[in-house]
Amino acid sequence: MRKLLALAAATAALGLAAPASAETINLSGSVNQICALTPGTTNVNFGNLGTQGVENPISINYNLYCNVNFDSTFTSTNGRLLNTSVISGAVGPDHSYNGSSTFFAALDYVITPSFGAPVSSTTFTAGQIVDLGSNPPTTLSVALEFDTVELTGGQQLTAGSYSDTITIGITPTGL
Numbered sequence: 001m002r003k004l005l006a007l008a009a010a011t012a013a014l015g016l017a018a019p020a021s022a023e024t025i026n027l028s029g030s031v032n033q034i035c036a037l038t039p040g041t042t043n044v045n046f047g048n049l050g051t052q053g054v055e056n057p058i059s060i061n062y063n064l065y066c067n068v069n070f071d072s073t074f075t076s077t078n079g080r081l082l083n084t085s086v087i088s089g090a091v092g093p094d095h096s097y098n099g100s101s102t103f104f105a106a107l108d109y110v111i112t113p114s115f116g117a118p119v120s121s122t123t124f125t126a127g128q129i130v131d132l133g134s135n136p137p138t139t140l141s142v143a144l145e146f147d148t149v150e151l152t153g154g155q156q157l158t159a160g161s162y163s164d165t166i167t168i169g170i171t172p173t174g175l
Contacts, residue, residue: 035066035172037142044146046081051156053107057147065139066172072132073169074111079127081107081148085160097158105158108149111166113142125149126164134173 040061046054082091083105090098095106112123113132124130151157 031067033068033172033174035068035070035170036064037168037170038063038065046146046148046162049081049107049148049157049162052151053148053157055148055150057112057145059143059145062142062144062168063140064142064170066135066170067137068175069137069173070135071169071171071173072135073167073171074113074124074128074130074132075167075169076126076128077165077167078106079125079164081109081126081162081164083158083160083162086158102154103156103158104151105160107151107157107162109164110147110149112145112147114145126166137175 044058044060046058048054080095083097086097086105091105092099095104095108097103097105109126110123111126122130122132
């Protein structure tokens with residue numbers, strides 16, 4: 001190739017015609033699409049909730065890497081911490097246990113993600129389906145804070161284990 005270029009340069013310098021043959025070389029490469037959320041942990045245990053819910057928030061960290069635009073969502077299986085020991089249907093939409101005005105078998109909690117720019121952050125309850133919308137490519141650390149909503153007055157939680165599952169969706173949308 002160097003000889004061909006040298007010949008073409010010499011030919012041009014002498015005012016001679018271009019070579020009768022020339023080659024074109026096409027260059028290419030690719031980068032795979034990557035969009036991943038790597039957790040520091042996948043378990044949040046509030047411990048003993050007490051009779052009215054815990055007051056101390058729990059934070060966990062994630063690493064987010066997306067080399068394309070992406071949508072992000074948060075969804076909850078139960079929409080709240082639900083007592084897994086009670087019979088299905090015994091928990092009302094108001095969180096009460098069998099219609100009681102004192103005993104509750106579900107407890108609300110809030111999630112506060114702290115993404116930092118350029119991804120938006122907002123506080124929301126587990127029962128909300130949150131769509132943080134389209135975001136640009138990014139690599140950053142994400143802190144998620146979980147905090148139960150404390151019951152007030154004479155309201156009490158029924159005995160048992162409480163649980164919920166949060167799904168964080170990261171969907172690549174391209175450039």
